[in-house]
Amino acid sequence: NGIVKFGFESVDKTINLIGGSLNIISAPPGGGKTAFLQQIADFNAARGLRGLFFTLEMNIEQLFTRKVQSVLGVQSYRMYSGFLSPEEHKSIKDLKGSLSENITYNDTANIEISKLRSIAKVEHNKKKLDFICVDYIQLIRASHLKGKREDEEIKFISTELLGLAKDLNVPIIALAQMNREFHKNEGKRPTMANLHGGSQLEKDALSIVF
Numbered sequence: 001n002g003i004v005k006f007g008f009e010s011v012d013k014t015i016n017l018i019g020g021s022l023n024i025i026s027a028p029p030g031g032g033k034t035a036f037l038q039q040i041a042d043f044n045a046a047r048g049l050r051g052l053f054f055t056l057e058m059n060i061e062q063l064f065t066r067k068v069q070s071v072l073g074v075q076s077y078r079m080y081s082g083f084l085s086p087e088e089h090k091s092i093k094d095l096k097g098s099l100s101e102n103i104t105y106n107d108t109a110n111i112e113i114s115k116l117r118s119i120a121k122v123e124h125n126k127k128k129l130d131f132i133c134v135d136y137i138q139l140i141r142a143s144h145l146k147g148k149r150e151d152e153e154i155k156f157i158s159t160e161l162l163g164l165a166k167d168l169n170v171p172i173i174a175l176a177q178m179n180r181e182f183h184k185n186e187g188k189r190p191t192m193a194n195l196h197g198g199s200q201l202e203k204d205a206l207s208i209v210f
Contacts, residue, residue: 005043017207022204023209033136132164
């Protein structure tokens with residue numbers, strides 16, 4: 001069916017990615033957030049759903065390179081050095097060809113929240129979107145708040161993302177940075193206090209996954 005899912009049964013049993021919702025995924029630096037978000041996008045695209053993926057930390061080529069490393073186990077230096085076997089060349093070509101046409105990628109650096117909203121609406125008008133992925137919230141800009149505290153900017157961006165989800169009636173799955181203070185927590189378990197802009201994100205998000 002057309003319901004957007006995480007693709008992990010244990011998570012899908014407890015969290016619904018419904019239209020009009022903002023959903024946050026957070027983990028410590030190097031915690032595999034981008035790979036997890038890509039898995040979610042790929043899973044839903046393979047089910048025939050259409051997504052828009054804002055990759056703001058890496059460009060599209062870097063994202064594909066990481067995918068090759070993850071899926072095929074081919075290291076990036078070997079890809080760019082040309083020391084690949086014919087079989088590896090074919091595998092990489094096949095993987096590139098298998099990248100779903102159901103996902104549109106955008107790697108605009110330092111994107112303004114107004115521009116992100118505009119791009120999403122244009123894509124939705126071309127052909128209905130079923131979900132939007134954002135990697136990651138703290139890389140979106142709101143220039144009119146330049147010079148203000150970071151939490152004020154994140155508060156505005158969070159509210160705008162929720163508004164976009166409601167306007168298009170799609171779930172937005174967005175990554176969010178976590179500060180390193182979680183190491184001081186009992187059992188090193190993250191809490192909302194470890195989420196950059198946590199209070200507003202907690203208010204706006206239907207679900208937050210650590």
